[in-house]
Amino acid sequence: AQSVAQPEDQVNVAEGNPLTVKCTYSVSGNPYLFWYVQYPNRGLQFLLKYITGDNLVKGSYGFEAEFNKSQTSFHLKKPSALVSDSALYFCAVLSGGSYIPTFGRGTSLIVHP
Amino acid sequence: SQTIHQWPATLVQPVGSPLSLECTVEGTSNPNLYWYRQAAGRGLQLLFYSVGIGQISSEVPQNLSASRPQDRQFILSSKKLLLSDSGFYLCALGLAGTGANVLTFGAGSRLTVL
Numbered sequence: 014a015q016s017v018a019q020p021e022d023q024v025n026v027a028e029g030n031p032l033t034v035k036c037t038y039s040v041s042g043n044p045y046l047f048w049y050v051q052y053p054n055r056g057l058q059f060l061l062k063y064i065t066g067d068n069l070v071k072g073s074y075g076f077e078a079e080f081n082k083s084q085t086s087f088h089l090k091k092p093s094a095l096v097s098d099s100a101l102y103f104c105a106v107l108s109g110g111s112y113i114p115t116f117g118r119g120t121s122l123i124v125h126p
Numbered sequence: 127s128q129t130i131h132q133w134p135a136t137l138v139q140p141v142g143s144p145l146s147l148e149c150t151v152e153g154t155s156n157p158n159l160y161w162y163r164q165a166a167g168r169g170l171q172l173l174f175y176s177v178g179i180g181q182i183s184s185e186v187p188q189n190l191s192a193s194r195p196q197d198r199q200f201i202l203s204s205k206k207l208l209l210s211d212s213g214f215y216l217c218a219l220g221l222a223g224t225g226a227n228v229l230t231f232g233a234g235s236r237l238t239v240l
């Protein structure tokens with residue numbers, strides 16, 4: 014079984030400040046972890062993924078995420094937020110051998126000018 | 127690279143009417159295809175997935191059905207819509223045989239049932 018939790022419905026941050034969107038997961042075996050972003054009335058877009066290797070993964074638009082096996086977390090981060098980063102962010106997990114990812118409920122990121 | 131097309135983009139239908147949402151993909155063969163529903167702009171609910179022509183798996187019981195008549199075509203249907211069918215429907219594709227494939231999503235179809 015696999016599951017993912019995004020404990021925050023909404024994250025508010027001022028433009029220029031660092032941002033973190035939290036994600037924890039549960040999976041049998043080694044996890045494949047993903048972050049997607051959704052802008053209003055659009056489909057999801059892939060940001061980054063962790064498969065193996067370096068725990069710090071860099072992705073699109075200056076985002077990065079850190080895989081922490083002991084805490085079963087995969088938090089999304091960005092050093093300096095932009096107003097244009099405001100969107101809905103989804104974490105997803107996939108266990109080895111499965112092709113159906115489990116998505117979190119999503120976290121709404123609001124970046125204030 | 128793979129691309130995915132969904133139509134119609136927006137649909138307003140009366141209760142009890144039929145539904146057909148279409149999804150087609152380009153740039154790949156034998157993809158895994160998925161239909162998700164997103165209610166109230168939040169979490170994704172997997173409705174159906176398909177690993178090949180004519181092969182459909184349903185994740186939740188409901189009055190919706192899916193078909194895959196061609197390798198790159200995935201259709202979501204209903205004979206009689208309910209108010210609760212309103213939502214944002216997303217088609218996605220994943221590359222078959224890759225254990226950590228990234229899903230590519232279409233732009234979505236917004237259905238309002240009145």
